[in-house]
Amino acid sequence: MAGWDRIRAFALGVATLEMARKIAFYLCFAFAAAVVLRAETSDADRQLARDIFKQLIEINTTDSTGNVGSAAEAMAQRLRDAGFPAADAQVLGPNPRKANLVARLHGRGARRPILLIGHLDVVEARREEWSVDPFVFLERDGYFYGRGTQDMKSADAIMVTTLIRFHKEHFEPDRDIILALTADEETGSSNGVDWLVRNHRDLIDAEFVLNPDGGGVYTREGKPAMMSVDATEKLYADYQLEVKNAGGHSSLPVPDNAIYHLTDGLARLEHYQFPFELSEITRAYFRQMATIENGQTASDMKAITKNPPDASAIARLDADPLSHATMRTTCVATRLDAGHANNALPQTARAVVNCRILPGHSAEEVRLGLIRVLADPKITVRYISDAGDIEDTAPSQPSGAPVSLKPEVMEPLERIAQEMWPGIPVIPAMATGASDGVFTNAAGMPTYAISGLAVDFDDVRAHGRDERLRVDSFFGGLDFYGRFLKALSSAP
Numbered sequence: 001m002a003g004w005d006r007i008r009a010f011a012l013g014v015a016t017l018e019m020a021r022k023i024a025f026y027l028c029f030a031f032a033a034a035v036v037l038r039a040e041t042s043d044a045d046r047q048l049a050r051d052i053f054k055q056l057i058e059i060n061t062t063d064s065t066g067n068v069g070s071a072a073e074a075m076a077q078r079l080r081d082a083g084f085p086a087a088d089a090q091v092l093g094p095n096p097r098k099a100n101l102v103a104r105l106h107g108r109g110a111r112r113p114i115l116l117i118g119h120l121d122v123v124e125a126r127r128e129e130w131s132v133d134p135f136v137f138l139e140r141d142g143y144f145y146g147r148g149t150q151d152m153k154s155a156d157a158i159m160v161t162t163l164i165r166f167h168k169e170h171f172e173p174d175r176d177i178i179l180a181l182t183a184d185e186e187t188g189s190s191n192g193v194d195w196l197v198r199n200h201r202d203l204i205d206a207e208f209v210l211n212p213d214g215g216g217v218y219t220r221e222g223k224p225a226m227m228s229v230d231a232t233e234k235l236y237a238d239y240q241l242e243v244k245n246a247g248g249h250s251s252l253p254v255p256d257n258a259i260y261h262l263t264d265g266l267a268r269l270e271h272y273q274f275p276f277e278l279s280e281i282t283r284a285y286f287r288q289m290a291t292i293e294n295g296q297t298a299s300d301m302k303a304i305t306k307n308p309p310d311a312s313a314i315a316r317l318d319a320d321p322l323s324h325a326t327m328r329t330t331c332v333a334t335r336l337d338a339g340h341a342n343n344a345l346p347q348t349a350r351a352v353v354n355c356r357i358l359p360g361h362s363a364e365e366v367r368l369g370l371i372r373v374l375a376d377p378k379i380t381v382r383y384i385s386d387a388g389d390i391e392d393t394a395p396s397q398p399s400g401a402p403v404s405l406k407p408e409v410m411e412p413l414e415r416i417a418q419e420m421w422p423g424i425p426v427i428p429a430m431a432t433g434a435s436d437g438v439f440t441n442a443a444g445m446p447t448y449a450i451s452g453l454a455v456d457f458d459d460v461r462a463h464g465r466d467e468r469l470r471v472d473s474f475f476g477g478l479d480f481y482g483r484f485l486k487a488l489s490s491a492p
Contacts, residue, residue, distance in 0.1 A: 041475070041478050041479050041482055045161060045165050045478070046475055048164065048165075049157055049158060049161040049474070049475070052075075052157040052160055052161055053153065053154060053474065055074060056074075056075075056120070056148065056153040056157055057135065057136075057144075057148055057149065057153055058135055058136060058137055058146075059071045059074060060135050061148075062121070062147075063184070063186070063188040066122075068097065068098055068099065068100075068120045068121050068182075068183040068184070069091070069096045069097050069098065069099035069183075071120045071181075072091045072093075072099045072100055072101040072181060075101050075103075075156070075181055076089040076090070076091050076101050076103070078160055078164065079103050079160065079163065079164065082164040082167055083167055084105075084167065088103060088104045088106070089101070090102050090203070092200065093190065093192060093195060094190050094195055095190070098183040098184060098190035098192070099183065100120075100181065100182040100183055100192035100196060101120075101179070101180065101181040101182075102178065102179070102180050102200070102203045102204060103160075103178070103179040103180075104176055104177070104178050104179075104203075105166055105167060105173065105176065105177045105178075105179075106176055107174055107175045107176045107177065108172060108173070108174050109174075109176070110174040110175060110491060111174055111175040111207065111491075112175060112205075112206060112207035113176035113177065113205070113206040113207065114175060114176075114177050114178065114206055114207065114208065114485070114488055114489065115178045115180065115205075115206035115208075115209045115210070115440070115445065116159050116177065116178065116179045116209075116210050116211075116212075117180050117181075117182065117193055117209055117210075117211050117436055117437075117447075118156045118159060118179075118180075118181050118212060118213060119152060119156075119181070119182050119185030119186065119192070119436060120153070120181050120182065120183060121183055121184055121185060121186050121187075121188065122147045122148040122151070122153070122186060123151075123187070123463045125147040125467075130466055131466055132145050132146075134146060134147040134467070139471065142470060142472070143468040143469065143470055143471060144470075144471060144474060145468045146467065146468075147467055149467050149469040150455060150461055150462040150469050151213070151462035151463065152212060152213045154474055154477065155212035155213065155451060155453065155477070156181055158212070158452075158477050158478050158481050159181075159212070159481065160181075162478070162481050162482050162485060163177065163179055166486075171486070173485075173486075173489030173490065174490060174491045175489050177489060178203070178204055178206060180193065180196060182195075182436065185213070185435065189387040189388055191386060191439070192436075193439040193440060194436075194439045197439050197440070197443045201443070205445075206445055208446045208447070209437065209445045209447040209448070210448055210450055211435055211437050211440075211447055211448065211449045212450065212452075212477075212481075213435045213436065213437075213449060213451075214230040214233070214433075214435055214437070214449025214450075214451065215227070215228045215229045215230045215431075215448070215449040215450045216228065216451035216453050216455060217421060217424070217452070217454035217455070217476075218455065218456070218457050219454050219456045219457070220456065220457055220458075221456065222456065222470075224421040224424045224454060225292055225424070225457070226289070226292055226424060226425050226426075227413075227417050227421065227424055227425070227426045227427065228427050228428075228429040229405075229410075229426060229428050229429065229450050230429055230430065230435075230437075230448070230449030230450075231281050231402045231403050231405060231429070231430070231449075232359050232400075232402035232403070232431070233359075233399075233430060233433070233435055233437055233449070234325075234329075234356040234357055234359070234399070234430065234432060234433065235356070235357040235361070235363065235399035235434060235438070236354075236355075236433075237354075237355045237356075237357060237363040237366060237383065237394060238353070238354050238355075239331075239353045239354075239366075239367060239370060239381055239384060239394075240350060240352060240381070240382045240383075240384055240390055241262060241265065241350065241353060241370075241374070241379055241380070241381055242348065242349070242350045242379070242382070243258040243259075243262045243348070243349045243350075243378050243379055243380070244258065244347065244378075245257070245258040245345070245346065246347065247344055248344070248345045249343070249344065249345070250342075250343045250344055251343075253345070254345070257346065258338065258345075258346045258348060258378075259338045259339070259346050259349045261349070261378045261379060262336075262338065262349040262350075262351055264376070265374035265375070265379045266333050266351060266374075268373055268374060268375060269331060269333070269353070269370070269373050270333075272373045273318070273328060274331070274358075274369070275329075276304075276309065276314050276328060277327065277328065277358055278304070278305065278309075278327065279358075279359060279360070279430065280402065281428055281429065281430050282326055282429075284427075284428060285427055285428065285430065286301040286302075286304060286326075287301070287302070287305050288425060288427045289301050290302045291425065296316065297316075297317075297320075299313070300314075300316050300317050301313075301317070301323075314327065322432065325356065325432035326429075326430060326432055328358070329356065329357045329358045329361065329366060330355065330356050331353050331355040331370065332353065332354055332355075333351050333352070333353050334352050334353070334354045335352040336350070336351050337350045337351075338350065352384070353370065356432060356433060356434060357399065358399075359398075359399045359400065359401065359402065359430070360398050360399065360401075361399065362394070362395060362396045362397055362399075363383060363395050363396075364383075364393055364394040364395060364396040365398075366394070367381055367382075367394045383395075400438075402430075403441060403448065404446065405428060408488070409448055409450075409488070410426070412484065412487035412488060413426060413484065416480065416483050420479070420480060420483075421454075431449055435449060437449060451477065452476060452478075452479070452480025452481050452484065453469065453474065454470065454472075454473040455469070455473065
């Protein structure tokens with residue numbers, strides 16, 4: 001009451017009693033609203049987020065032996081236990097193992113909803129290849145370890161916790177906030193976002209989409225350097241390379257060996273570079289990155305944005321994997337399988353090549369390009385569909401254009417980034433990988449990959465051995481998404 005009394009006393013000095021009451025009321029309302037929007041996460045919220053994070057890491061959601069449906073149901077139960085009606089925490093999908101969670105926090109309906117998407121599945125992880133158990137949540141030396149700590153069960157836990165927190169605080173957004181946690185983003189034949197768009201568009205329809213599976217804060221030795229927002233992404237495509245042969249006894253070797261044909265072709269692919277190309281987004285990305293880099297790297301980033309670009313600068317930047325992937329389509333061999341016996345010549349040799357294709361190009365265009373690069377008529381190149389089917393041709397539809405950067409998204413993002421990481425630039429970028437944003441963008445819902453998690457440039461371990469995330473990064477991401485979502489769902 002002390003705060004109210006001070007405000008009321010001030011008002012009495014400048015207006016009539018009735019006017020003073022009105023002024024005091026609106027000032028207190030504005031003060032309370034500001035407190036809500038800037039409120040830090042509590043210790044209880046942090047503990048809840050950690051508990052949910054641990055629970056998700058320890059549910060195996062790989063395609064081979066895991067169960068995404070179990071994770072979806074566990075998160076739905078968390079929401080129901082917090083007071084969400086069953087109708088606002090639904091689990092649905094093509095089958096129980098590949099089920100998805102769709103949750104909704106109702107708002108006043110003044111604006112169309114925001115959709116949050118995140119995948120629950122993770123890539124395969126073998127215990128013998130890790131120094132720790134990938135499916136046991138471990139906190140050690142300031143890091144959380146486990147498969148999915150970076151990609152992307154940390155963000156899933158943050159989003160679930162944030163909805164529970166908003167419900168607990170009785171926060172009423174001016175628009176609905178929808179959360180979809182889904183299956184098969186990494187691999188598998190039951191992609192959850194695609195399935196929801198095709199079968200339950202009404203449950204997830206939104207003005208725009210936030211996808212924490214991309215973007216985020218990058219640090220150097222723990223010091224924030226930049227925040228990226230993925231406004232476009234590459235197209236994902238897998239191809240099967242196959243060589244057939246008659247085989248024979250291994251004591252009678254012949255030069256026409258299926259394995260040699262295949263590996264010679266892969267060696268040519270290894271040394272091939274797809275053409276250099278910049279889009280409006282990646283050109284702006286390199287221009288802005290040049291302001292935070294230094295020395296030769298900064299000069300090269302400026303030089304490649306000129307017309308014509310500097311060839312020697314391109315060559316030097318090609319040595320950096322991230323810059324190379326931002327400038328070019330990339331294709332890399334990821335799997336090999338050949339032969340049927342140790343003492344027999346191989347009758348079949350196969351490889352899988354994974355490509356990440358620049359926007360504006362199609363999977364079929366790249367398949368034909370691979371045939372030219374491999375330069376061997378004995379190597380057949382076929383497309384592997386999302387369902388795992390082997391097809392003679394690939395889709396010919398080019399990937400979509402970048403989304404426009406909506407001020408209602410970018411302005412609060414830049415403001416909150418400055419509050420949390422003073423001086424950090426917010427840089428629109430292209431995801432060098434691919435995400436479920438391809439489905440929401442195609443459905444007419446502009447999608448922004450924005451994460452509040454901070455990862456060091458030299459410690460990106462998504463899909464890799466001993467995946468980990470700094471403890472302070474996780475809790476910083478929790479604070480960020482609470483602020484960001486309130487800013488996006490509170491009318492000025």
